Amino acid sequence: MGLNFESIKLTIILIAGFGVVSIAANRIASLFQKANLPIITGFLMTGILCGPFVLNLIPSESISELNFINEMALAFIAFAAGAELYFRELISKINSIKWNTLGQLFFSFGIGSITVFFLADHISFMTSMNFNTRLAVSLLAGTVFVARSPASAIAVINELRAKGPFTQTVMGVTVLKDFLVIILFAMCFALSISLVSGNEFKYIDVFLPVLEMLISAGVGYLLGRLLDLLLAWRIKSESKAVIIVLLGWGVYFLNHGLGVLTIIPDHHIRLEPLITCIIASLYITNYSKYKPEFLSILAKVGPMIYGTFFTLTGASLNINILFSIWPIALFFFAIRLITIIGGSYAGGFIAKDPMRFVNVGWMPYVTQAGVALGLTALVSNQFPEWGPEFATIMIGIIVLNQIVGPPLFKYALRKVGEDKTRAKFQTDGIRDAIIFGFESQSVALAKQLMTNNWQVQIATLMKKGSIDEPEGIKIHYMDKINLPQIQEMGAAKTEAIICMLADKENLEVCELAYHHFGTPDIIVRLADRSYYDKFLNLGVRIVDPSMAMVSLMDHYVRSPQATSLLLGMEPGQDSRDLEVMNPDLHGVPLRDLRLPADVIILSIKRGGQMIISHGYTRLRLKDLVTFVGSKKSLDDLTRRFDY
Structure with a gap:
């Protein structure tokens, strides 16, 4: 009993500590946005900085304890990925999605595997390997090259509010490759075991992942029906959001439970939680009348989920590995980048995509994360002789891809004009x-x-x-x-x-x-x-006219004087927002403004935030100051502020 209490106490402390780091990460990440970098780059860098390999604010032992946060976030991100795939909008992009996917698969896997095989003599841990083992390593490396990161793609798309044919194609290719890479890895993994051990190739090792995919899709459909019932339930959207996150987490519990089943001798059945959640979201997006509410919940909860997930991901990245094997990691990184570029151009040309898409079409596919790390861990566990060295190099590449990928994707979206963030307003000083x-x-x-x-x-x-x-x-x-x-x-x-x-x-x-x-x-x-x-x-x-009248009457009852002033019904009195445009007023304290006796300051808004002002508050250019007073005095102030 004492052990359980101590375990619960430790978990609560770890969650609280990580919560503080996550709040700080949100503030720090906003600085990266000002430098035109994606916000997830800020989360990743904060995670790396606070992780066990730099400041150790998030100890290495806590990362495994906090894995449930990862699972919740990944399930939610899979819901968000499925929500981007609206079939009616994707029909016209099917040709582009098909050829870009095939181009990426052929180049990333085919050319990548061949390149690694023929350069084996220059890769330290492969120099003494025989032909079969070199082939196995090359096939597995090529498969890891194919893996992408739907989580990173969704985070960048949501940050930029990106929308358009390029974005839809990217999401279609990313999700489709998430299906295919798992099947491809299963085939290569089974073949590699046979090549290295000399045992007979077992077809069941290939059939089983296909069966798992079908089971995952079936569970995803059932989860989609359950989400539909939840969204029809008349409760607050905040409550629905909590239940949606918990249902996604529940898929991981179900996966752990199925892991003990052995329908086929010596083979355990398991779900692919990401596939299950994507299918569930696809059902809601394409077949449910509650799609608008579902999308609204995803949009509201998303920023918090992305912040915690990428901060924790950053903390789990072993940056020391990158420093110890950076030459070979950089070499593999370059190989993968070249194959991605080749696959993107080949697929884009065959699909006859616009050249403005083709030229940047490779940039969204650089980032890697959870799927690639999972495949790497399986290789490391199966092949103890060379698996850990293989995993070390692959993790180094994944770290590089995770750092370089998001800014490239953000650049690509802006280049093709699908960045839908708020433009920067250029004022001319005229009201x-x-x-x-x-x-x-x-x-x-x-x-x-x-x-x-x-x-x-x-x-x-x-x-x-x-x-x-x-x-x-x-x-x-x-x-x-x-x-x-x-x-x-x-x-x-x-x-x-x-x-x-x-x-x-x-x-x-x-x-x-x-x-x-x-x-x-x-x-x-x-x-x-x-x-x-x-x-x-x-x-x-x-x-809202239906609510405005009620609100107006309410304010007249509770604050008649202020309401009359707001509506301009007090003779000779008015309220006015004035922007500080006069450079001579920059840095001047409010107490030194020499305001007319019949004017007071109600509020100051700076950088989109209301600030609590007092006599020593200094004005800044672009501040929005709300005054109340006589119209004549406000007119005089307008001339002073506008310059």
Whole structure:
């Protein structure tokens, strides 16, 4: 009993310690983003730094104790990978996925194995091997070369909000190769045992992994049906998220339980948890009406999962191995990189992919992680004479691939234009707004803004001549919502965009403004609540008319004075957000601003974060300061701040 208590106590301490490291990793990783590196590179480097081989904040013995976190995260990442595979969108990419997969398999495995075999005399642990053993090592090395990292791909895609034909092809190839590499490894592993030992080749060793794949797919289908029932359950989405993570973890428990079964003599049956979770997610994504909620849960929980997983992965990477065998690891790394490039170009040319895709098509496939490490461990255990040396070199290569791969993938996505992160806003210092949608409310809003010295335009999908144009307001007529027509209005430097069209059109406008202009203030009038999360993910300020009236009445009851001021109903009083543009105000404490007696500061927003201000708080350029006071005094302050 005491032993169990001590074990539980130790686990709690390890989880708490790792939790602190993970929180720190989130802060540190954001610095890597500022250097245009993927956030997972920041997590990996933090993990390496805090791991047992550098600062030892995460001791080596704790990594095995925390393996359940790895299992939870991998299952969740497999759900996210399956969610990227929507069959209706992939139909047009089947040819590209097929040829890119075959090209990668042929070059990475075929050319990679042949190269390792003929260069065996230059590889220290292979020089004294006979022909059969060299062939076995070459086949196994080629198989490890094929392995990819769906986890890293998903993390980079989600960070960049990537979407498009290139991203879909990459995910299709990555997931498909996850299936094929396990079957390929089973064949090569069985053949290698026969070559090294001289025993007869057993076909059952090849048949068994295929059977395991079929069982994994069947369990995945059942898990998908179970997820469908869960999503139909009327409970909070946070509770559903917890249950989804636990169900994914449960697949690993089931795998451990099946490991004791011996349906075939001397052969244990086991699941492939990643395949099971991918199939379950495929079912929800393609056949369930609860797909939107499922995707919303994945999007909300994903960042926390990726942070913990890649921090722990970084801690488990033995960086000392890389230093001890770096010449041979670099040599193998180069071989693998060349085969990936060759396979990508061959597959891309045969599939007739656009050249802008072909030129960077190899970059997403460099990263390796869990699958490659698992295959390497199996080789090390089966062949004690040379397996550990083989594993040491392979782990060194995996470390290099894990460090180099994510930045390459991020570069590729940006190069093909599928990076959907928020653009950097370029201000011109003019307070201007574009209102999408022509109706009485949009005209009234435009006039209200113009009385407060804003320059306002209204964009409409109506035809010219079908409306009475109000005086003093510029009207733009659009055939459809697209980037060129919105750019013609000067939207790239517009400070505020207000969307008052139908939800579908509003979402199109918001996505264009977010991805291409980085518009700081996007406001949308919501009609259908099913669009709420889509707008929220873009950082849009949402006005729900059904809730706005209730909220307004509530505030009038609890805070009538502040509400009247907010609505501009107090005579001569107003509130205003002013951005610090005047360089002379940079570094000036608030107490030295010499504000008019009828003006107070409500808040300061800096770098997207609200800060608690006091008299000694110093202003910084680009700070957004909220003032309340008389309109005349606010007008004077506007001139001082805008410069």
